[in-house]
Amino acid sequence: MLAWTKDSGALGGLTLTEVPDPVPRHDELVVRVDAFAPNPGDLAGLRELPGGAVPGWDGSGVVISPAADGEGPRAGERVIFLSLDAAGWAECRAVPHSMTARATSAISAEHLATLPVPATSALRGVRRLGSVLGRRVLIVGATGAVGRVAVQLASRSGAYVIAVARDAGRHADLRRLGASETHRSVESVRGRVHGALDLVGGEQLVAAYRLLDAGGTVIALGHSAGADEVFPYGAFVADPSTANRSVTSFFLGAEPDLVPDMTYLAADRDLDVGPLDIRQWTELGDWVAAGGPRSGGRVVFRVERA
Ligand SMILES: NC(=O)c1ccc[n+]([C@@H]2O[C@H](COP(=O)([O-])OP(=O)(O)OC[C@H]3O[C@@H](n4cnc5c(N)ncnc54)[C@H](OP(=O)(O)O)[C@@H]3O)[C@@H](O)[C@H]2O)c1
Known part of the structure; x- marks a missing residue:
């Protein structure tokens, strides 16, 4: 089969090449990959991969062969999948059934491909805040990708959602998705919050912590700013109104029992994943070499076969 493999000598560090078909473990099924949407973590992780490795955490496709242990989706079923043991930027991949969820054929393969890592992280992050x-x-x-879904899920769950995005031109869209307030920075938010999901880190995380009610939590899920988090002296000195506040880390790979939540997301026709910039997967190497640029929404690669 064809797959993108790590090749330090190639432009962008990737080559589309012939590799052996995946050999599944007893708990893995083999999926024909139809589409994938690279995550920030996929791109950041490229540096760490050894030569010849196939990158790619997640995507959508159709089961070619079910798991030998009899669990999980059957051959011919449409699925979404994720596995932080990369291997997805390929025509086929093996993936554990514990990371594979049945999906409806009423939703496009490209929309489905945007869901596994970001939407599942958003769901688990919002849920970790308890009843909102x-x-x-x-x-x-x-x-x-994570924030957009989190806004929708928190709003559906009855929260008063305060969305922070540096591009004010996209605030109207966030309000349409369920945000009650929009801000360009956490600094301009007034009033305390029950909890926060932070995808940015740096000063924004520190400011989010300052806004917490007693007992509130910031889920430090993402680190897009790549900046230090510096808490001033006194940030953790509490009084009755600020007692028991916390910042907690999050790692999707450590979250148990993801299939029911992935299945919920993959059946959700109302979830708005935003505009998709759909490309042929043969363009992936050039796109990575250009730094993974995005202008028209989430970039999704469609795996066309000869
Ligand atoms: N811990 C986990 O298990 C886990 C799981 C999934 C994702 N993540 C992490 O979560 C983060 C978000 O993932 P994603 O897929 O949603 O990424 P994404 O689609 O690239 O979104 C990143 C978001 O951060 C904003 N942003 C980036 N740099 C910023 C800066 N310097 N100041 C303010 N805002 C900034 C972006 O704003 P613009 O739209 O204006 O660019 C966008 O809203 C990433 O760090 C990812 O690695 C972690």
Whole structure:
């Protein structure tokens, strides 16, 4: 089969080449990959991969052969999948059934491909805040793949959603998705919040922590700013109104039992993943070499076979 492999000598560090078909473990099924949408973590992780490795965490496709242990989707079923053991930028991949969810054929392969890592992370992040019904929830980095879904899920769950995105031109869209307030920076948010999902890090995370109610939590899910988080002296000195606040880290790979949540997301025709910039997968190497530029929404690669 064809796959993109790590090749330090190639432009962008990737070559589309012939590799052996995947050999599944007993708990893995083999999927024909139809589409994938690179995540920031996929791109950041390229540097660490050894030569010849196939990158790519997630995507959508159709099961070619079910898992030998009899669990999970059957041959011919449409699925979404994720595995942080990369291998997805290929015509086929092996993936554990514990990371594979049935998907409806009523949703396009390209839309489905945007879901596994970001939407599942958004769902788990929002859920970790506990009941948000009637509570103020801050989402920082709301225009990204995770943030966009988090705004919708928190709003559906009854939260008063405060969305922070540096591009004010996209605030109207965030309000349409369910945000009650929009800001360009956490600094301009007034009033306390029950919890926050932070996709940006740096000063925005520190500012989000300052806004927490007693007992509130910032989920430090993303680190897009690539900046230090410096808490001033006194940030953790508490009084009754600021007691028991916390910042907690998050790692999707450590989250248990993802299939029911992935199945929920893959069946959700109302989830708005934004505009998709759909390209042929043969263009992936050039796109990575150019730094993974985005202008018209999430970039999705469609795997066309000869
Ligand atoms: N911990 C985990 O398990 C896990 C799982 C999934 C994702 N993540 C991480 O979560 C983060 C978001 O992922 P994603 O897929 O949503 O990425 P994304 O689509 O690239 O979105 C990134 C978001 O951060 C904003 N942003 C980037 N740099 C910024 C800066 N310097 N100041 C303010 N805002 C900034 C972007 O704003 P613009 O739209 O204006 O560019 C966008 O809203 C990434 O760091 C990713 O690696 C972690």
